[in-house]
Amino acid sequence: MTQIVLPELHALAQAALAKSGAHPAMAEATARALVYAEGDGLASHGVSRVPFYAGHLKAGRAIGSAQPRIANQRGGTVLVDAGSGLAFSACAMGIAECIARAPQYGIACAGIANSHHFGAAAYHLEALADAGLVGLAISNSPAAMPAWGGKRALFGTNPIAAIFPRAHGAPLLIDLSLSEVARGKIMMAARDNKPIPEGWAIDADGRPTTDARAALAGSMLPAGGVKGAMLALIVELLVVALTGSQFGFETASFFEDAGGPTRIGQAFIAIDPAALAGRETYLARVETLLTAMLEDDGVRLPGERRRALRDRAHAEGVEVPEALLAQLRAMAA
Numbered sequence: 001m002t003q004i005v006l007p008e009l010h011a012l013a014q015a016a017l018a019k020s021g022a023h024p025a026m027a028e029a030t031a032r033a034l035v036y037a038e039g040d041g042l043a044s045h046g047v048s049r050v051p052f053y054a055g056h057l058k059a060g061r062a063i064g065s066a067q068p069r070i071a072n073q074r075g076g077t078v079l080v081d082a083g084s085g086l087a088f089s090a091c092a093m094g095i096a097e098c099i100a101r102a103p104q105y106g107i108a109c110a111g112i113a114n115s116h117h118f119g120a121a122a123y124h125l126e127a128l129a130d131a132g133l134v135g136l137a138i139s140n141s142p143a144a145m146p147a148w149g150g151k152r153a154l155f156g157t158n159p160i161a162a163i164f165p166r167a168h169g170a171p172l173l174i175d176l177s178l179s180e181v182a183r184g185k186i187m188m189a190a191r192d193n194k195p196i197p198e199g200w201a202i203d204a205d206g207r208p209t210t211d212a213r214a215a216l217a218g219s220m221l222p223a224g225g226v227k228g229a230m231l232a233l234i235v236e237l238l239v240v241a242l243t244g245s246q247f248g249f250e251t252a253s254f255f256e257d258a259g260g261p262t263r264i265g266q267a268f269i270a271i272d273p274a275a276l277a278g279r280e281t282y283l284a285r286v287e288t289l290l291t292a293m294l295e296d297d298g299v300r301l302p303g304e305r306r307r308a309l310r311d312r313a314h315a316e317g318v319e320v321p322e323a324l325l326a327q328l329r330a331m332a333a
Contacts, residue, residue: 002325005317010035012325013047015332020054021064022086029088037120038320039313040306044184045120048324052255053086053117054331059257062086062116068093071113076105079243080112084261087118091266095124098270099131106275112266113243117141117254121161122175122303128270129163129171132279137161138235139266143248144183144220148229151206153219156248156264157183158235167283172290173303178232179220186215187255216255239265 014031018024030053038046056062066085070078070093078097082090094110101108118124121137128135141156157179164172177183181200189196190212198208201215209215222228240247245265252259273282293299 001319002322003317003319006035012328012332013050016050016328021057023065026086026089030086033088033119033123036123038318039310041309042120044182055257061261076101076108078110082112082115084114087116091118091124094268095127098268102133102270102272106272108270110268111243113245114263115266116262118266121159122173125163129165132165134271135163136269138239140236140239140248140264142251142253145179145222146219148226154249155232155236158232166286170307178223178228180223186212190216239267
C-alpha cells in the first residue's frame, strides 16, 4: 500500500479518465466523487473504479462526450437525461434542480435516465443537507440478485441512501445496498484471491459459496431475505419505469467492457421540512430521537465512522494498493 494525498489522487483519477475519453467536466466530476468515496473508507466505490470506467469509455459503454440535459419537467419534478455518459454530472444537475424546486413546492424529485454507476449514493445528498433539505437517493444497477425464490440474477444491488440535516453537528447519513454486501467487495476479494463469508452469495447453480469468483458468476443474496428482495424490486420500478431506463437484467455488468451503454436509472428526492411540521419542529424531533439512541452504550450514529475517516484522509491522505496506483499513473501519463 502507498500513502497518497487526496489532491494528488484526484488529479491522477481526473487525468486517467480524460485520457480515456471523458470530457473535462465529466472527468473532474467523476474523479471528485471517487476520491470522496476513497476518503470515506469506501474503497470498493473509490478510485479502483477508474480502470472500469475507462474501459467503458473506450468500449462505448459510457459516452465521454455526453452532456446531461433536462428531458422533461413539471412543478417539483424533473427528468435529467445523462445521455449514456458517466453519471456524476447528470446527478449534480438533478440535485441542483431539487435544491431549486423543493423550497417552492415543498418536495422535489429528479429522475436520472440513461445513466451509469453513480458511486457512493450518499455523496450526492450532502448538498441537499447543506441546503437544509432531507434527501433520498436510489439507483438500480446491473443484475446481481435473484428475485425471491429464483437463482438467476435479475435485480441490481440497488443502493438506497438518506440524509437528515441537524441543527448542530453533521447531518445523519445512511447509505446501504440491498444485497447482503456490496458487489464491489466480492470483486475486490476475487482480485485478491480471498474467500468471502458464507451468506453473501450463491453460485450459478444456486448453491451457497465462499468462492468470490463463483459468486461473481452466480448471484448476490439480498439483505434481510425476502424483504431485501422486495425493496430491490421497488427500486427497480421507481428508477426504471418512471425514467424509461434499463432494468438490471437488460444491461451487462459494470465490470465488463462488452455490451452497450448501461442506461440505468437513478432518482433523488428532496423534502423541505418547512413545508410540513416546520423546520424548528423537525430539527427538535431529530435531536430527540438521536439523544435517545445515544443513551444506549455502544450506539454509533450512521455516518460517524465515515466522517472520522474523511477528516483523517484530508489531513494525512489515504492508502492505495501499489498496483492500482501504478495503473492510474500509467493511464494518466
